Amino acid sequence: MYRFLLTPRWLGILSLALVAATVMVLLGNWQLERYHGRTAINERIDAGLRMAPVPLRAALPAPTGGPGTVGPPPAPERTFTRVTVTGRYDTDTVVLVRGRTVESRVGFEVVTPLVLADGTAVLVDRGWIPPAPGGAVAQPQVPPAPAGEVTVEGRVHASESGDARVAWRAGRLESRRVSVPQLAGELPYPLHGAYLLLDEQTPAADPAFRAVPVGHTNNWQNLGYVVQWWIFAAMTLFGYGWIARREARRLAGVVDERPRDRAAGPGSRAAT
Known part of the structure; x- marks a missing residue:
């Protein structure tokens, strides 16, 4: 049912999805590093106000x-x-x-x-x-x-x-x-x-x-970008799976809006 995924076209789509998801995860990791860096700056600002x-x-x-x-x-x-x-x-x-x-x-x-x-x-x-x-x-x-x-x-x-x-x-x-x-x-x-x-x-x-x-740095903005990029990565992989499943159902002759019973053929019990 899913043998079509091994065709060059679908392998290319999978490669693009994996590359896109990887880039988005890396962008999220980069924003996470910026979040930690800006958090450290804010902590130093606060410590400087309190220290002798x-x-x-x-x-x-x-x-x-x-x-x-x-x-x-x-x-x-x-x-x-x-x-x-x-x-x-x-x-x-x-x-x-x-x-x-x-x-x-x-x-x-x-x-x-x-x-x-x-x-x-x-x-x-x-x-x-x-x-x-x-x-x-x-x-x-x-x-x-x-x-x-x-x-x-x-x-x-x-x-x-x-x-x-x-x-x-x-x-x-x-x-x-x-x-x-x-x-x-x-x-x-x-x-x-x-x-x-x-x-x-x-x-x-x-x-x-x-x-x-x-002024304190806006570290929460970076944390928001982390969540955003990781969600995009998950959505990319989910989207690939959803499209692949839809294509598999199409190839199997399954249609979402099909009648509950198929028309009976000449040799069926309904025809007798």
Whole structure:
């Protein structure tokens, strides 16, 4: 009854179904890995909010090169670690990161290098401020960084990727991303391989700044994709089986809407 499945046509259909189902299972596995990865990021974000600060060196290796170089990035498990560090702000350098949204408003994040006693520096995201009147890209009035020694508490944030081109405008550096390697080429000291999101500062930060929130990743979306791809894989195999069964019934002369009794032939009991 099912010998037709061994014909080249049906073997080809089976091959396509198996390949499609395998690809869908692999896509589901990939989304499952992304779900676990994003879940780990969310857990690190939550842990960073609860933990006591540790020295910067405990989470972020120091750079060892000369001016314009960048130190090693933090280990993945060290991102969003709360750290404390003391230094002096480079008050002559202002980095404006444009197109950043806080509470549905587009503005700028202000990043200032904090120069440490050993001559290296770490970028500190001091917070968000709205643009000046005139549009979302109008440079704001930036409160000056405090002079003298400053102690910063903040969370380690990995360098950002994407469109990270840096340009000077009105005496300030501007970019769309906090890309440590791109900014390092414009600064006269070696930079640590990540930046800090400011939580607290001594002396206190200017109240004009708003703290930059750390959004959790949407890991549940990835879990939804896992279920979706695996269901598609199961439906592909089920569909192949359903079509094969239907073809087998057709070849056997079985029709869904057939009469209950066939017409009697001349030699049947009904004909006598």
